[in-house]
Amino acid sequence: xxxxxxxxxxxxxxxxxxxxxxxxxxxxxxxxxxxxxxxxxxxxxxxxxxxxxxxxxxxxxxxxxxxxxxxxxxxxxxxxxxxxxxxxxxxxxxxxxxxxxxxxxxxxxxxxxxxxxxxxxxxxxxxxxxxxxxxxxxxxxxxxxxxxxxxxxxxxxxxxxxxxxxxxxxxxxxxxxxxxxxxxxxxxxxxxxxxxxxxxxxxxxxxxxxxxxxxxxxxxxxxxxxxxxxxxxxxxxxxxxxxxxxxxxxxxxxxxxxxxxxxxxxxxxxxxxxxxxxxxxxxxxxxxxxxxxxxxxxxxxxxxxxxxxxxxxxxxxxxx
Amino acid sequence: xxxxxxxxxxxxxxxxxxxxxxxxxxxxxxxxxxxxxxxxxxxxxxxxxxxxxxxxxxxxxxxxxxxxxxxxxxxxxxxxxxxxxxxxxxxxxxxxxxxxxxxxxxxxxxxxxxxxxxxxxxxxxxxxxxxxxxxxxxxxxxxxxxxxxxxxxxxxxxxxxxxxxxxxxxxxxxxxxxxxxxxxxxxxxxxxxxxxxxxxxxxxxxxxxxxxxxxxxxxxxxxxxxxxxxxxxxxxxxxxxxxxxxxxxxxxxxxxxxxxxxxxxxxxxxxxxxxxxxxxxxxxxxxxxxxxxxxxxxxxxx
Numbered sequence: 001x002x003x004x005x006x007x008x009x010x011x012x013x014x015x016x017x018x019x020x021x022x023x024x025x026x027x028x029x030x031x032x033x034x035x036x037x038x039x040x041x042x043x044x045x046x047x048x049x050x051x052x053x054x055x056x057x058x059x060x061x062x063x064x065x066x067x068x069x070x071x072x073x074x075x076x077x078x079x080x081x082x083x084x085x086x087x088x089x090x091x092x093x094x095x096x097x098x099x100x101x102x103x104x105x106x107x108x109x110x111x112x113x114x115x116x117x118x119x120x121x122x123x124x125x126x127x128x129x130x131x132x133x134x135x136x137x138x139x140x141x142x143x144x145x146x147x148x149x150x151x152x153x154x155x156x157x158x159x160x161x162x163x164x165x166x167x168x169x170x171x172x173x174x175x176x177x178x179x180x181x182x183x184x185x186x187x188x189x190x191x192x193x194x195x196x197x198x199x200x201x202x203x204x205x206x207x208x209x210x211x212x213x214x215x216x217x218x219x220x221x222x223x224x225x226x227x228x229x230x231x232x233x234x235x236x237x238x239x240x241x242x243x244x245x246x247x248x249x250x251x252x253x254x255x256x257x258x259x260x261x262x263x264x265x266x267x268x269x270x271x272x273x274x275x276x277x278x279x280x281x282x283x284x285x286x287x288x289x290x291x292x293x294x295x296x297x298x299x300x301x302x303x304x305x306x307x308x309x310x311x312x313x314x315x316x317x318x319x320x
Numbered sequence: 321x322x323x324x325x326x327x328x329x330x331x332x333x334x335x336x337x338x339x340x341x342x343x344x345x346x347x348x349x350x351x352x353x354x355x356x357x358x359x360x361x362x363x364x365x366x367x368x369x370x371x372x373x374x375x376x377x378x379x380x381x382x383x384x385x386x387x388x389x390x391x392x393x394x395x396x397x398x399x400x401x402x403x404x405x406x407x408x409x410x411x412x413x414x415x416x417x418x419x420x421x422x423x424x425x426x427x428x429x430x431x432x433x434x435x436x437x438x439x440x441x442x443x444x445x446x447x448x449x450x451x452x453x454x455x456x457x458x459x460x461x462x463x464x465x466x467x468x469x470x471x472x473x474x475x476x477x478x479x480x481x482x483x484x485x486x487x488x489x490x491x492x493x494x495x496x497x498x499x500x501x502x503x504x505x506x507x508x509x510x511x512x513x514x515x516x517x518x519x520x521x522x523x524x525x526x527x528x529x530x531x532x533x534x535x536x537x538x539x540x541x542x543x544x545x546x547x548x549x550x551x552x553x554x555x556x557x558x559x560x561x562x563x564x565x566x567x568x569x570x571x572x573x574x575x576x577x578x579x580x581x582x583x584x585x586x587x588x589x590x591x592x593x594x595x596x597x598x599x600x601x602x603x604x605x606x607x608x609x610x611x612x613x614x615x616x617x618x619x620x621x622x
Binding site for chain 1: 328330331334335338339341342343345346348349350352353355356359367368369370373413414415417418420421422424426427428429433436437440442443444445446447448449450451452453468469471472474477502503504507528531532533534535539550551553554556557558586589590593596597600601604605608611612615616
């Protein structure tokens with residue numbers, strides 16, 4: 001359709017003189033690649049960098065009629081108000097403990113599961129177990145929350161019935177603040193541990209069989225081979241995933257918490273991101289909410305950089 | 321892989337423990353899934369009392385009848401199909417060409433573009449500035465607010481770029497260019513037909529994401545006729561606003577046997593979970609290989 005233009009642009013490729021490969025030559029020859037990248041470029045510019053421009057309202061008193069630029073500056077007022085508010089300590093505590101709890105429980109499970117899958121010799125069973133454990137990954141957050149609520153609902157939920165059948169007491173999981181974090185973390189493990197094994201299994205499939213053969217000849221048991229061959233193979237992957245997890249320590253997702261939150265468990269379920277949602281979009285405190293969100297993302301970015309630095313000092317694995 | 325080597329007693333014990341461990345993990349994941357299917361076709365009284373705990377008891381399809389009679393579920397379904405189709409088309413149209421351009425070593429500025437995209441992985445504007453932007457663009461309460469602000473994910477661009485770099489022979493591009501083929505024709509006629517695996521992976525990743533997302537609909541849509549399925553589900557499953565009153569008329573015998581509205585609502589919940597999840601779960605076993613492939617391509621170099 002643009003044959004004439006294309007022919008002109010394609011022309012220089014007919015005589016690719018090696019010395020003449022200047023930058024402008026390359027740009028002119030590949031002008032279409034800039035059209036290829038344009039949609040993504042404008043998408044990121046508008047929808048990712050655009051909001052970054054809007055962050056300035058964290059330091060202003062945003063008045064919708066005056067717009068982002070026209071609103072008056074107030075400096076760090078919103079931040080100060082947030083740090084001095086009575087809920088600040090609680091929000092920070094909940095965010096940190098939910099993250100660390102998730103990390104402590106959710107991080108090792110896929111590793112152990114992958115090591116176990118790797119030792120299963122029965123191909124059919126292995127495939128079946130993998131297919132089933134991957135499946136919950138595709139369940140939506142809303143359905144997941146619905147399942148949790150239905151299974152744990154007092155007097156009718158199946159988990160309650162099962163606990164009673166084993167002679168255990170059944171607490172009010174849904175409304176008792178003491179149970180919220182456990183409910184959140186364990187359901188997360190149920191949903192994502194299987195999927196999380198994929199990346200580790202890939203690393204394990206790269207182990208040189210010669211190592212195992214040599215170890216067998218030296219009389220190493222299976223357990224020893226797992227400990228001294230398989231686990232060291234996974235370390236670089238673990239390190240990378242660990243750094244990425246550290247970066248989102250304060251980035252506990254609101255999507256699931258928002259669905260499981262209720263007025264009764266609020267004291268342990270309210271985290272920074274759900275607070276940002278509530279104060280910003282429900283209560284329309286735009287500037288204040290932006291300030292809280294900014295505080296959160298700055299800490300996240302800092303944590304990511306710091307953990308990457310620490311790991312880079314101590315081993316050769318790092319993100320950059 | 322190494323057969324013929326005799327297992328010692330300790331190795332056998334280890335293997336047995338390992339099988340038990342994997343089997344337990346398998347059961348723990350499988351049980352809730354089976355339970356939901358069983359509960360969706362069982363008598364809600366038996367479900368609520370705990371008498372039904374594995375296989376269906378007192379089989380009834382009332383839950384599904386109610387779900388299919390519920391117009392808001394159907395509207396939600398239609399909306400979700402529309403948003404998923406349009407959204408995924410946009411996702412692919414943005415992701416694949418950009419990833420291809422970034423995979424080309426002779427593309428001047430690739431590091432600039434890559435850097436610019438990568439920054440968004442670590443830092444973003446946040447909820448409210450994004451909301452204000454979407455509002456300013458006049459997208460509130462339209463389909464565009466759902467599909468455009470999530471038009472591309474940097475992670476998926478990296479995965480596709482890695483695929484293009486690793487799986488398309490460089491000589492192909494050089495030969496095509498010597499023959500005077502333009503980049504546009506090269507991409508459409510040669511690269512894309514060779515890239516069906518990555519197109520499938522991307523369509524699946526984005527498609528499932530679009531199908532399952534609820535948050536952008538929650539904040540950007542205020543007209544319930546435009547709600548996607550997940551928001552309707554939220555009302556039924558989480559906010560418990562079930563419409564035991566809505567839906568078709570039930571015949572007298574069933575009405576007597578399930579006189580409690582709460583029971584019907586519970587039955588509907590299980591049925592609606594199945595109805596909403598079936599499209600994703602149904603395609604999943606057949607396409608599992610592609611999903612896994614996608615994760616693997618991404619893990620080669622993150």
